[in-house]
Amino acid sequence: MKVLVVGANGQIGKHLVSFIQDSDHLEAKAMIRNQEQASFFEDLGAETAVVDLEQDIDTIAKAAEGVDAVVFTAGSGPHTGKDKTIMVDLDGAVKTIEAAKTAGVKRFVMISSFDTTREAIQEAPSSFAPYVAAKHYADEWLKGTDLDYTIIHPGLLTNDEGKGQVEAAVKVERGEVPREDVARVIAATLENDSTIGKEFQLVTGTTPVKDAVDSL
Amino acid sequence: MKVLVVGANGQIGKHLVSFIQDSDHLEAKAMIRNQEQASFFEDLGAETAVVDLEQDIDTIAKAAEGVDAVVFTAGSGPHTGKDKTIMVDLDGAVKTIEAAKTAGVKRFVMISSFDTTREAIQEAPSSFAPYVAAKHYADEWLKGTDLDYTIIHPGLLTNDEGKGQVEAAVKVERGEVPREDVARVIAATLENDSTIGKEFQLVTGTTPVKDAVDSL
Numbered sequence: 001m002k003v004l005v006v007g008a009n010g011q012i013g014k015h016l017v018s019f020i021q022d023s024d025h026l027e028a029k030a031m032i033r034n035q036e037q038a039s040f041f042e043d044l045g046a047e048t049a050v051v052d053l054e055q056d057i058d059t060i061a062k063a064a065e066g067v068d069a070v071v072f073t074a075g076s077g078p079h080t081g082k083d084k085t086i087m088v089d090l091d092g093a094v095k096t097i098e099a100a101k102t103a104g105v106k107r108f109v110m111i112s113s114f115d116t117t118r119e120a121i122q123e124a125p126s127s128f129a130p131y132v133a134a135k136h137y138a139d140e141w142l143k144g145t146d147l148d149y150t151i152i153h154p155g156l157l158t159n160d161e162g163k164g165q166v167e168a169a170v171k172v173e174r175g176e177v178p179r180e181d182v183a184r185v186i187a188a189t190l191e192n193d194s195t196i197g198k199e200f201q202l203v204t205g206t207t208p209v210k211d212a213v214d215s216l
Numbered sequence: 217m218k219v220l221v222v223g224a225n226g227q228i229g230k231h232l233v234s235f236i237q238d239s240d241h242l243e244a245k246a247m248i249r250n251q252e253q254a255s256f257f258e259d260l261g262a263e264t265a266v267v268d269l270e271q272d273i274d275t276i277a278k279a280a281e282g283v284d285a286v287v288f289t290a291g292s293g294p295h296t297g298k299d300k301t302i303m304v305d306l307d308g309a310v311k312t313i314e315a316a317k318t319a320g321v322k323r324f325v326m327i328s329s330f331d332t333t334r335e336a337i338q339e340a341p342s343s344f345a346p347y348v349a350a351k352h353y354a355d356e357w358l359k360g361t362d363l364d365y366t367i368i369h370p371g372l373l374t375n376d377e378g379k380g381q382v383e384a385a386v387k388v389e390r391g392e393v394p395r396e397d398v399a400r401v402i403a404a405t406l407e408n409d410s411t412i413g414k415e416f417q418l419v420t421g422t423t424p425v426k427d428a429v430d431s432l
Contacts, residue, residue: 056338086302086346090353091337121307122272130302137306137353144360 003190004029004067004105006053006060006096007074009037011159012111015183016073017046025191031063053092060099069107069190070100085134093138097145107196108147109189111182112139114155114174114201139199150189151199154182167205168212175203188213219406220245220283220321222269222276222312223290225253227375228327231399232289233262241407247279269308276315285323285406286316301350309354313361323412324363325405327398328355330371330390330417355415366405367415370398383421384428391419404429 003020007013008030020028021044030041030048038048049063053074064070072093076084093110100108116136124132142149155177162180185202188209189195195216205212219236223229224246236244237260246257246264254264265279269290280286288309292300309326316324332352340348358365371393378396401418404425405411416432423431 057334083301083342083346085299086306086349087342090302091349094353118273126299126303130299133302133307137310 001025001069001190002027002029002067003069003071004031004049004064006031006070006072007111008032008041008048010073010075012073012157012179012182012186014040015162015180016071016186017041017044019183019187020190021045023187023191026187029063029067031060053088053095057095057098057102060095061102064099064103064105067103067105069109070096070105071109071111071186071190072096073111073186075111085130089131089134090138094141097138097142097147100147101145106148107190108142108145108149109186110139110142110149110151111186112151112153112199114153116153148193148196150195150197152182152185152189153199153201155201155203157182163204164209165204165206166202166209166212167207168200168202168216170200172201172203172205177202177204181209184209185213192216217241217285217406218243218245218283219285219287220247220265220280222247222286222288223327224248224257224264226289226291227395228289228373228398228402230256231378231396232287232402233257234260235399235403236406237261239403239407242403245279245283247276269304269311273311273314273318276311277318280315280319280321283319283321285325286312286321287325287327287402287406288312289327289402291327301346305347305350306354310357313354313358313363316363317361322364323406324358324361324365325402326355326358326365326367327402328367328369328415330369332369364409364412366411366413368398368401368405369415369417371417371419373398379420380425381420381422382418382425382428383423384416384418384432386416388417388419388421393418393420397425400425401429408432 009032017028020026028046041048051063076088113135121133155175158176160178162178225248233244236242244262267279292304329351337348371391374392376394378394
């Protein structure tokens with residue numbers, strides 16, 4: 001199963017490509033913004049495609065041609081300019097979704113934010129609300145398609161070393177989760193079709209990743 | 217026919233409430249952000265409702281209770297902070313749409329931007345693209361509902377005195393249009409149910425407003 005990782009050069013993305021390349025069933029194609037980012041992925045034996053998320057749907061679709069799944073883990077992050085919030089977190093995500101459809105790729109895994117409900121937009125501090133709103137509309141767009149989607153809602157991301165144990169469910173207590181463990185969960189999600197059509201929150205915990213994903 | 221004007225204190229909104237109050241068939245309810253803005257509308261004999269678009273759907277829905285149509289003409293404008301672009305132009309619009317549904321109001325007139333297609337987002341200068349994207353997603357949200365919508369795409373807005381003559385069609389040459397004439401077109405749209413389910417671009421022209429709207 002070949003997986004296009006959109007946002008591969010991000011911290012979750014790099015862990016993910018690494019786990020994918022280690023897996024027997026998966027291989028990665030890393031979508032990166034410029035050629036200088038390629039060597040990290042080439043060293044892992046992964047294919048690369050140089051595409052900026054601000055390019056058009058057809059350009060993104062070319063990168064998605066021939067893959068079996070797309071993972072969207074690009075993000076401007078909550079602290080970039082709000083123009084990037086709408087152009088990357090919302091419009092970049094929607095263009096990637098449409099590109100998957102154009103390329104005939106059915107499987108789509110979205111890395112969202114912990115809580116992207118209407119209530120969460122309303123309750124968010126005003127500096128954070130635009131990011132939550134962008135992620136909300138991207139998630140809603142995906143749910144309106146007939147793609148085989150899974151939406152993962154990680155808690156507060158840390159750079160701690162992953163411990164391979166998490167808590168994953170529709171609703172969990174707010175908490176932290178290492179980016180490395182988010183990447184592990186994405187890889188496990190790709191290998192488990194019973195996650196299709198589901199969305200779940202994810203924090204660090206005590207259940208091995210595979211068991212946590214299998215029990216969703 | 218009672219019309220909730222969302223964004224009544226904007227320049228189009230003020231003209232619109234005035235035209236509505238002059239009409240034999242329409243009456244306005246002006247949705248405004250604070251009580252200090254009320255006197256202008258009270259002087260026109262219009263009802264007011266004090267609601268901030270950043271409040272929740274139920275609060276907006278209360279303002280929409282008992283009206284027959286909602287007009288969304290609020291806008292952060294293309295030059296406010298991009299956080300307002302997503303929170304007002306997109307999320308404020310979507311909340312107003314959802315509020316209309318909650319209140320059981322079927323008729324909805326959206327004041328959009330001249331070109332909110334996918335291509336327009338892609339071609340817009342980077343400072344303007346987030347605004348176009350926000351309007352795009354708001355329009356898409358509205359088209360996904362079963363409301364009796366009309367989407368008006370005005371050209372470059374000016375404060376020139378309206379001349380009551382416009383050009384309106386699915387596609388027209390890019391041009392200017394006085395805010396006063398946009399307001400006239402909104403009022404004419406509210407009085408013509410054959411505009412339901414349609415969207416059109418609007419610039420200044422040579423056809424009297426009523427004829428231009430009737431020929432859509």
